[in-house]
Amino acid sequence: MSDTARGPTPTPTPSPIDRFIDLIEVTAAAFLAVVTLLVFVSVFLRYFFAWSIPDAYDFTRLLLGILIFWGMAVASYRGDHISVDLLWTAAPPGARRAMDVFSALVTLVAMAAFTWMFAEKVLGTRADHVGTFDLRQPVWIYYFIAWIGLASSILLLSLRTLRLLLWPDKLGPAREPHTAE
């Protein structure tokens, strides 16, 4: 049978975890679209109508915070953070896996501490009744949504560490080194 007759290779069905991660990522990406729209519309209104959307500034920066924290959660799970690969690329497979597990554990502990401390910040902001500049919307709600991203990262990182230890093949092949410039 020819390749054409056999048809395309079926795409593996994503697991519930992968779907959950995709959902977080797409939602955060949608926030980025909203931030862009807000900046664009704010400038447009300022120049053409000498008017500004109430709370546009606060809403933009708080949404930015949410999308960054959510993005960090996904990057932590996928191993998308910028890291130094010098030793890793030269190491044998066993040592690579050990380094991956060590790195995932350190990241997990660091993110757990961060999530715990940020929970205090959310509660503190709620207790202090901090509001946005124009409409006095409670800021703690935005912080809480951002915190959900961090809390998800703990769940996802625990899962990543488990997968690295027990089923390393489930995480797929290592990606090309990620860069930001």
Place this chain on the structure above:
Amino acid sequence: MSTDAVAVTGFISLFGLMLLRVPVGIAMGVVGVLGFGYVIGDIGPALKLLSQSPIRTATDAEFAVIPLFLLMGAFASASGMSRELFRASNTFLGHLKGGLGIATIVACGGFAAICGSSVATAATFSRVAYPEMRDHGYPQSFATGVIAAGGSLGIMIPPSTVFAVYGLITEQDIGRLFIAGIVPGILAIAMYVATINVIALVRPDFLPSTPRHSWAERLTALRDVWAVTLLFVFIIGGIYGGLFTATEAAGMGAAGAFIIAVARRKLSRADFLRCLVESLRTTAAVFTILIGALIFGYFLTVTQVPQKITEFLTGLGLGPYGVLILIMLMYLALGCIMDAMAMIILTIPIVFPVIKALGFDPVWFGVIIVMTVELGLIHPPVGMNVFVIKSVIKDVKLSTVFYGVMPFVLTDILRLAILIAFPILALWLPSHM
């Protein structure tokens, strides 16, 4: 333990963690918190940093400049503007000896004006220009070398993510930094073109030329690049004329690139989502390092590392330029093992006080740093642009790309020397803002 010993231990731990592949931002955050806690003798306030510093960074409206310019570049890449730029420059320059190489450099320069990422520029032109050059008999080493060098223009010609990050860390006006990059960027294009001419002169049989295009073809191709021109003039003109802040310009640019792409039916829903997700991923990667660096900054403050390094370097008796060369050599060495963005975020808080103490202009130093990073993107053994080209063009060896890019590395070193000798090249335009 003395604070000096703590500082040394902190740096050893940081590099140790990074070598064990702990993400750079996480490593900086961990060492920052533990080191700060150790020096002040109480881990409580150190942990408190985690509740204050990251959210302050993530919700700083000025920092929105990073994701918004990344998004603009993603839309520009997806909407095929690179192909039009290459076609236009090819019709004008392709008939010269090594003309397709020259056309690639000029098109990369044009694309850099709407995309602030070197890696995206190199990846885009690996798809657009490489097949054309190979079809016309250009050697593989030359074709890939030109794309690697041309790609590095992405971070020099504004808008540039590296300039934006440098501005945010050093509290310099991002708009002024962008404008400062224009003349050095044009100089880079001119010098890369000159390099190709020298290669064609020294080895006449090495580079072919293609048939000359008619003026009708040239004008048609020129008409297609209106979108790039419009976007660049709109953003940079807006910053230069004081109409927008850098963040507003980034938002207008991203929205503008989106509108142009949709109006020309070049952006599907899938492309749109891919652009957003790609920008989000890079944003998350950059912000993790930024947040880590700011926490690490508290550790640097309590151990007084920047002050001590400033005292040490200024006391060496090398003079300002001697110290500057020493710093740049350090960057080139670090560039062999580290991602350029991570390197800048990690080192600028330490190096910047030295530069100020030596009396150098911070905007000019920003240009010098970006040029050093540009060099790091193409010089062996790491050269990120080279790896990106290799990942797009599967049948090329890394050594072939490095061989092809060597003449451009020498050009970059010469350009760096020119910029150090004549700071006015970078500072003249911003002085008129």
